[in-house]
Structure formats: C-alpha cells, structure tokens
Amino acid sequence: MHKEEVFDIVKRCIREVLPELQDHTFEYGDRLVDLGADSVDRAEIVNKTMETLSLNIPRVELSGVKNIGELTDALYAKL
Template identity: 45%
Template sequence: MQDANKITQIIIAEIRETVPELADQEISASDAMAELGVDSIERSEVIIATMEKLGLKIPMVQLHGPRNIGELAALLATKTAG
C-alpha cells in the first residue's frame, strides 16, 4: 500500500506540472483543486497522471467525493492496497 503522504506529494507535483501558473504556489493536503483554480479537465489530467504513477487502473467515478488533496490521496492509498 502506498503512503497517503507520498501520494499527496505526487498529486501536488502533478498539479504544478499540469497548471504551470501554480508552480510557485504553496499547496497543501488541505487545499481543494477547485480552490486553487484547477478546472475539471486539469483535475482529470492530474488524477490520471497520478494513477499512472501509482500503477492504478480504476474508473474515475470511484474517485468522486474527496473534498481536498489529502482526502483524494487517502482514497487512492486505499485503492493501492487492493
């Protein structure tokens, strides 16, 4: 099982890569992507890239619900556990 903190760092790195204007912004696990200005298409790109790095293949509909980056990381961590 992947550590949620490690997954949080992967998500933040993917946000910075997908949305270059956020490269220098402080981003934490308690931030919501929408509040950071990440639109739904960019959010999908971030999640897909993160899942690829984690070796996960799960339907996006299973990833609705988390309200911030930390909750998303925790959910992905449970998915990596199998």
C-alpha cells in the first residue's frame, strides 16, 4: 500500500465522522481541530482509520501527531 492510499483512507474516515467536510479539499497540513473535530471525533477518526488498515497501535504512539499528514505518516510507518 502506498502512502497516498493511507491518506485517502484518513480522508474517508474524516468525512464519515464529519460529514460537513464532504466537499473539503484535504491537505497534509490540515489539523483535525481546525476542521471542527473535537476530542471524541478525533478518537473516532483514528479508530476507524486503524480498523480499516487492520492496525492495532497504542494511542500513545499517535499522541504527538499535529496534522493529518503526520497521522498518515505514522500509520503508514506501521503497515
């Protein structure tokens, strides 16, 4: 799987949790909090993405990610 495919999965999960972002053009530097995601939304996005990728990563390993690009990179590194 390529990193761009992981990014596409992250975007799809964001849109599932935050349907108001259906038409948003996502960039690697987008921060979930700036997109309107609260802490519950962010946890749900991460969980859905990891489930889709069949990953089981301790959440503490993802606590330092600052934007969806870093989330993509962190998840891609675990594949």
